Amino acid sequence: MLSKKNVTMEKIVSLCKRRGFVFPSSEIYGGFAAIYDYGPYGVELANNIKKVWWKTMVQLREDIVGLDSAIFMHPKIWQASGHLTGFADPLVECKKCHVRLRLDHLLENIGVPADEKMTAEEIGRLFKKHEAKLKCPNCSGKSFTAVKKFNLLVKSNLGDFTDDWNKEPVYLRGETCQGIYVNYKNVLDTARVKVPFGIAQIGKAFRNEITARQFIFRTREFEQMEMQYFIEPDREMAEYEKLKKERWQFYLDLGITKENLSWQKHANLVFYAKEAYDIEYNFPFGAKELEGVHARGDYDLSQHAKFSGQDLSYTDPITKKKYLPHIAESSAGVGRTVLAVLCDAYHEEEVNGEVRTVLKLNKQLAPIKIAVFPLLKNKAELVKLAKKIYDQLKADYLCEFDDNGSIGKRYRRQDEIGTPFCITVDFDSLEKDDVTVRDRDSMKQKRVKIEELKDYFREKLQ
Numbered sequence: 001m002l003s004k005k006n007v008t009m010e011k012i013v014s015l016c017k018r019r020g021f022v023f024p025s026s027e028i029y030g031g032f033a034a035i036y037d038y039g040p041y042g043v044e045l046a047n048n049i050k051k052v053w054w055k056t057m058v059q060l061r062e063d064i065v066g067l068d069s070a071i072f073m074h075p076k077i078w079q080a081s082g083h084l085t086g087f088a089d090p091l092v093e094c095k096k097c098h099v100r101l102r103l104d105h106l107l108e109n110i111g112v113p114a115d116e117k118m119t120a121e122e123i124g125r126l127f128k129k130h131e132a133k134l135k136c137p138n139c140s141g142k143s144f145t146a147v148k149k150f151n152l153l154v155k156s157n158l159g160d161f162t163d164d165w166n167k168e169p170v171y172l173r174g175e176t177c178q179g180i181y182v183n184y185k186n187v188l189d190t191a192r193v194k195v196p197f198g199i200a201q202i203g204k205a206f207r208n209e210i211t212a213r214q215f216i217f218r219t220r221e222f223e224q225m226e227m228q229y230f231i232e233p234d235r236e237m238a239e240y241e242k243l244k245k246e247r248w249q250f251y252l253d254l255g256i257t258k259e260n261l262s263w264q265k266h267a268n269l270v271f272y273a274k275e276a277y278d279i280e281y282n283f284p285f286g287a288k289e290l291e292g293v294h295a296r297g298d299y300d301l302s303q304h305a306k307f308s309g310q311d312l313s314y315t316d317p318i319t320k321k322k323y324l325p326h327i328a329e330s331s332a333g334v335g336r337t338v339l340a341v342l343c344d345a346y347h348e349e350e351v352n353g354e355v356r357t358v359l360k361l362n363k364q365l366a367p368i369k370i371a372v373f374p375l376l377k378n379k380a381e382l383v384k385l386a387k388k389i390y391d392q393l394k395a396d397y398l399c400e401f402d403d404n405g406s407i408g409k410r411y412r413r414q415d416e417i418g419t420p421f422c423i424t425v426d427f428d429s430l431e432k433d434d435v436t437v438r439d440r441d442s443m444k445q446k447r448v449k450i451e452e453l454k455d456y457f458r459e460k461l462q
């Protein structure tokens, strides 16, 4: 058995569509740029990732509590947070085909280090210097408009029944953590927490991304898993270092290959950060950000205290010291984690002269844990027993019943969606009360007594 990764984005996108992980949004209407829908297996995979994150962040921690704040918030929040002025990407337009492009990406394409955090002046200077070498990826045009910073916040007319709503729009949140900062006092007053403590939240965020790139890596609607840790100022950097270690371990625990992960220190800091690192995954299109770990100082609470007029300081119950807590943040994307997990699990193996595609997913992430097959569809007694086993197991695991096509084909289908175990009910099962259990990775088959299946899987899928 020759195992090769051979992973490309084309293969991942095709597998996601073919097997129902991810669909382009509004496909029957021709699609909708930079938006995707999660299909039956994609939603299970994403939910399993979120479950592991919540367990690690909230359930196993005495010092972190959960929150689910609303997507719509008071518009002043985005003024206070700095997003109205500072949350912008550098945009140029191709004068030939009028496609809008991110200048930092164009510069990166020709090997010039640039990023969205540069000021308009900084990136404008790079633009002037390298303009002659830049090429539009859409039409190969070589002439562009002047660079301007384009704000990423998405506007809505929520609660405004006039035609003038654009004047004072309500924004769809650009990051989930603002809902955490504005609830910090509520949590402090109601939950049994004291500094240092954290608030964790999973939820949707929206950004008017200029260019739609790399499938679910960069989308205009996406989900974040964010945790903000409130710390005494002197302890900020120590807690931040601790958080960095924990976050690295999280990806290893998801089963991601260590060699495909790396740290990247931010050269240009985003407006709120004191120090920032990204955890990057080595995607087929290069090493790119999976999650940001940021030391945010007291920027957030001091801005919200200033704009809301509320006192957000904390008084230590023992020392009576009064201060504005500093924040260490972990901010990860669900879609990017799904993509990294899929790329990492993707394998092609040569078996008896044929290529089998298999997702070697960590068992706790696999969308379907066990598939149950009757050997033959037209033998009622096999179907009946297989159904009985399926009904017994489905209370504990997400299972799939499949009686369609040859057993080999059914195995291949389950391999492609990463199902760790397949059970086949055959004629021997009727006589001996046992079944074949086939392991996804080794493809080895084992007879297991039907009455022992529950214990067997309890051990294997722990």
Ligand code: GAP
Residues within 6 Å of the ligand: 174, 175, 176, 177, 207, 209, 216, 217, 218, 219, 220, 221, 222, 223, 224, 226, 289, 290, 291, 292, 329, 331, 332, 333, 334, 335, 336
């Ligand atoms: N609260 C800090 C914050 O939002 P960020 O680096 O802008 O920081 C954090 O975003 C994470 O959110 C990223 O590491 C990424 O996983 C995810 N993310 C950001 N923009 C995204 C987009 N357009 N599409 C998909 N995921 C995105």
